[in-house]
Amino acid sequence: MLKSIGAAAFCLLLGSCAGLPREGWVIGGPSIEKGIEIRLEREADGTETAAIRSAHFGDGVVVRGFVASGAGGAGGAVVGSGGGSGGTGGGGNQESFDIELSEIRYFGNWPRGWTDMVLEARGHLRLYEADGRWNCEVLEIPAIGAVGSAEIRFGDEYLTGDRAAEAADNRMQRIAAAVAVWREGNPAWFVRAARKFRLSKPGWDRGFAEAAGPFFFPEIYGYPEGERVRGPLQGADGIRWDTGYSAERFGEGLRSVRDSGTLYRDWEEARDLWYFLAQWPFFWEYVLPGGGTEISAMKS
Numbered sequence: 001m002l003k004s005i006g007a008a009a010f011c012l013l014l015g016s017c018a019g020l021p022r023e024g025w026v027i028g029g030p031s032i033e034k035g036i037e038i039r040l041e042r043e044a045d046g047t048e049t050a051a052i053r054s055a056h057f058g059d060g061v062v063v064r065g066f067v068a069s070g071a072g073g074a075g076g077a078v079v080g081s082g083g084g085s086g087g088t089g090g091g092g093n094q095e096s097f098d099i100e101l102s103e104i105r106y107f108g109n110w111p112r113g114w115t116d117m118v119l120e121a122r123g124h125l126r127l128y129e130a131d132g133r134w135n136c137e138v139l140e141i142p143a144i145g146a147v148g149s150a151e152i153r154f155g156d157e158y159l160t161g162d163r164a165a166e167a168a169d170n171r172m173q174r175i176a177a178a179v180a181v182w183r184e185g186n187p188a189w190f191v192r193a194a195r196k197f198r199l200s201k202p203g204w205d206r207g208f209a210e211a212a213g214p215f216f217f218p219e220i221y222g223y224p225e226g227e228r229v230r231g232p233l234q235g236a237d238g239i240r241w242d243t244g245y246s247a248e249r250f251g252e253g254l255r256s257v258r259d260s261g262t263l264y265r266d267w268e269e270a271r272d273l274w275y276f277l278a279q280w281p282f283f284w285e286y287v288l289p290g291g292g293t294e295i296s297a298m299k300s
Helices: 161-185 189-197 203-216 243-249 250-258 260-268 271-287
Strands: 010-014 036-042 048-054 061-066 076-079 093-110 113-129 134-154 157-159 233-236 239-242 294-299
Touching: 048 189, 048 243, 061 113, 076 113, 093 134, 113 161, 134 161, 134 239, 134 271, 157 161, 161 203, 161 250, 161 271, 203 271, 239 243, 243 250, 250 260, 260 271
Parallel strands: none
Antiparallel strands: 010 036, 010 294, 036 048, 048 061, 061 093, 076 093, 093 113, 113 134, 134 157, 134 294, 233 239
16 A cells, blocks of 8 residues: 655556556556556655646646645545545545646647647646545646647747747637537537547547537538538638638637638647547546546556
8 A cells, every 4th residue: 555655656547457657658558548547756856746647638638736735645644434436535544645736738740740838727636545446536627727838840930939839829729719619519429429439549539520520610521410501602721611600600709710721720730639628627527527536556
């Protein structure tokens, strides 16, 4: 049984006891495929940190935070009376780690470039042990903030500093606004997908593209059943966009970026970011419900 982080790191694996890499992460490895991997480490300066990866986030995303000090922090023991999935109760002493999320690191690429950025984040999780089981309780639903820093490669152009951060943040805002519209009209999609794709990549993101593509870009994927071309059409980047469809489906802020082809470039160059933002609230509310989720603890 683990009583403290100590000098070595250990991983908490949701639904998996697969072997862990000795160094770094195995992107798309067996533990990631099955759900969530949370790695707690003590840095050289004594700071205790957490790094969270999941197939639900995609290969290029790491959610990071700090293990809170004091009662309930790393190595702290709390006494309660609950069990495996209903909160921080249970008989006897139990290990507890409070994690305050601080940032999201994202890397994504496409044939002619890549984006590397750090997003602000806020949220509060609690890992706790009860009756030999590890659980994760969501105390504060994690929220995504603005882009703090970024580097972007567009073909021969390389952006850094404020220019890169602004470009990345603008893309984030466009995609977030778009997926919010789609999610509002498809509230149960991720629940159905959880049953159909069994939480594994690439089923989830491929299924999302097949479901969301026709809604956002019927000119490319074909119109949904019962839909038709509205017109008038507006040409951009070799594609004739249906401005009538945009006006009917999207708010004023999204219409112009869809009709100009900007939103489609976002889709082509950062589809994993669309998927990540679309499922983010679902992950915390459904995959890791507030009641807790069973976790196995292993040393790395």
